Amino acid sequence: xTENFELKVSNLSFRYSNTxxxxxxNINFSILKGQIICIEGVSGSGxxxxxxxxxxMHTDYLKGYLEGSIFFNNNDLTDKPIKERALKMGLxxxxxxxxxxxxxxxxxxxxxxxxxxxxxxxxxxxxxxVAELFNFMELEKKNPLELxxxxxxxxxxxxxxxxxxxxxxxxxxxxxxxxxxIKAVTRIVLEKASEGHSFILLEHPGNNYLSYKERINIxxxxxxxxx
Ligand SMILES: Nc1ncnc2c1ncn2[C@@H]1O[C@H](COP(=O)(O)OP(=O)(O)OP(=O)(O)O)[C@@H](O)[C@H]1O
Ligand SMILES: [Mg+2]
Numbered sequence: 236x237t238e239n240f241e242l243k244v245s246n247l248s249f250r251y252s253n254t255x256x257x258x259x260x261n262i263n264f265s266i267l268k269g270q271i272i273c274i275e276g277v278s279g280s281g282x283x284x285x286x287x288x289x290x291x292m293h294t295d296y297l298k299g300y301l302e303g304s305i306f307f308n309n310n311d312l313t314d315k316p317i318k319e320r321a322l323k324m325g326l327x328x329x330x331x332x333x334x335x336x337x338x339x340x341x342x343x344x345x346x347x348x349x350x351x352x353x354x355x356x357x358x359x360x361x362x363x364x365v366a367e368l369f370n371f372m373e374l375e376k377k378n379p380l381e382l383x384x385x386x387x388x389x390x391x392x393x394x395x396x397x398x399x400x401x402x403x404x405x406x407x408x409x410x411x412x413x414x415x416x417i418k419a420v421t422r423i424v425l426e427k428a429s430e431g432h433s434f435i436l437l438e439h440p441g442n443n444y445l446s447y448k449e450r451i452n453i454x455x456x457x458x459x460x461x462x
Contacts, residue, residue, distance in 0.1 A: 239267070239268050240267070240268050240307065240308050240323075240401055240402075240433075241265055241266070241267050241268075241306075241307070241308060242265060242266045242305070242306070242307050242323075242324075242402055242433070243265040243304075243305075243306045243307075244262055244263060244264050244265065244289070244303070244304075244305050245263055245303055245304045245306075246261055246262075246263060246302065246303035246304070247259070247261070247262040247263070247285070247288070247301070247302070247303035247304070247305065248260045248261055248262070248301070248302045248303055249281070249284055249285070249288050249293065249297075249299055249300070249301050249302075250299050250300050251284075251297070251298065251299040252298045252299045252300065253298070256456050256457065257281075257456045258281040258284040258285075258299070258456065259280065259281030259284060259285050259453055259454075259456065260454070260456055261303075262274075262285060262303070262451070262453065264449070264451050266402065266433050266435060267433065268401070268431050268432075268433060269428050269429070269430075269431050269432070269433060270428070270433050270434075270448060270449070271424065271425075271428050271433070271434040271436065271445060271447055271448065272433075272434070272435055272436070272447060272448065272449040272450070272451060273436045273437075273438055273442070273445070273447040273449070273450045273451070274435060274436070274437045274438070274450075274451045274452075274453055275437075275438055275439070275440045275442070275450055275451070275452055275453065276437075276439070276440070276452065276453035276454070276455065277439065277440065277455055278439070279455055279457060280453045280454060280455040280456070281453055281455075281456065282329075282406060282407075282437035282438075282453060283329050283406055283437070284297070285437070285453065286326055286329075286404050286406045286435075286437050287326070288301060288305075289305065289324065289326075289404055289435070290317060290320060290324060290325075290326045290404065291312070291315060291316055291317040291319070291320050292317060294314060294315070294316045294317065295316065295317075301313070301314075307320075307323055307324075321351055321398075321400070322351065322398075322400055322401070323400060323401050323402060324400050324401070324402045324403075324404060325347075325395045325398060325399075325400035325402070325403055325404065326395075326404045326406065327388070327391055327392050327395055327403070327404065327405045327406060327408055328391065328406060329406035329407045329410075329437075331384055331387040331388040331390075331391055331411075332384065332387065335379040335380065335387065335390075335391075337379070338378050338379075339375065339376050339377065339378060339379070340371060340374045340375050340376070340377050340378075340379060340382075340390060341362075341375040341376070343379050343390055343394060344362055344365065344366070344371070344390065344393045344394045344397055345358050345362055345394070345397055346394060347394050347395070347397065347398040348361070348394075348397045348398040348399075351398055353397075353398060353399075358397055361396060361397040361399060362393075362397055364396075365393040365396045365397060366393070368419055368422075368423060369389050369392075369393055369416070369419060371389075371390070371393065374386075383411075384411045385411040385412045385413060385416060388408065388410075388411060388412065389412070389416055389419075389420075392405075392408065392420065396423065396427075399432075400432075401431075401432060401433065402432070402433045402434070402435065403424075403427070403432060403433070403434045403435070404434075404435045404437070405424075405434060405435070405436050405437065406437045407437060407438060407439070408420060408436065409438070409442065409444050417444060420444075421444050421445055424436075424445060425445070440452075
């Protein structure tokens with residue numbers, strides 16, 4: 236497994252260039268190998284923006300201004316592009332509809348890992364495990380566009396599990412999942428954490444699917460909050 240690591244986020248603030256207020260302000264946390272933390276905030280508090288900035292999407296996709304720093308093992312990742320973070324961090328997008336790249340479930344699950352150059356045999360072993368865990372066997376040839384939102388989310392999570400980064404960033408992973416999949420996701424998160432992977436879960440307040448060691452509150456930056 237991976238050696239020890241630490242991700243350290245200091246005084247991180249981001250403002251989209253077309254707005255006058257920050258999407259999020261002054262976020263501080265660090266996460267070590269095997270830890271699970273939850274970043275909680277109401278709708279519009281900046282969870283998705285934070286998740287995307289941690290992945291490096293501000294370097295060529297999000298238009299805006301970033302302050303503060305993101306360090307991985309004392310290496311400054313703050314302005315490093317997405318590809319330099321790919322094996323360290325992986326993001327499960329909140330919007331499971333926007334991010335499917337292929338026309339069948341099997342290819343979609345292995346797409347990221349193949350693209351990252353991960354060994355074929357390792358990909359096959361990991362694929363088999365997630366396909367069994369989430370019962371994807373009979374869906375292998377289906378077009379991802381035909382799946383429900385919850386199944387698409389599981390599909391994208393499976394793809395992430397096959398590329399298997401050190402740190403998983405999961406943006407509202409439990410929303411639109413049925414009870415069976417909620418249980419399967421909590422099980423796999425705990426199992427992977429015990430193997431040394433870390434998890435940053437971004438959630439609305441009050442989510443108690445996992446007992447988090449650390450909860451970080453992300454304050455809404457607007458006038459009042461909307462749920
Ligand atoms: N592309 C964008 N351009 C400008 N402002 C944006 C953009 N995306 C999001 N915002 C704004 O940034 C703030 C944070 O939004 P974000 O989607 O990160 O919040 P969130 O906590 O993920 O919300 P939710 O719980 O609804 O998913 C909001 O005020 C939102 O309107
Ligand atoms: Mg969001």
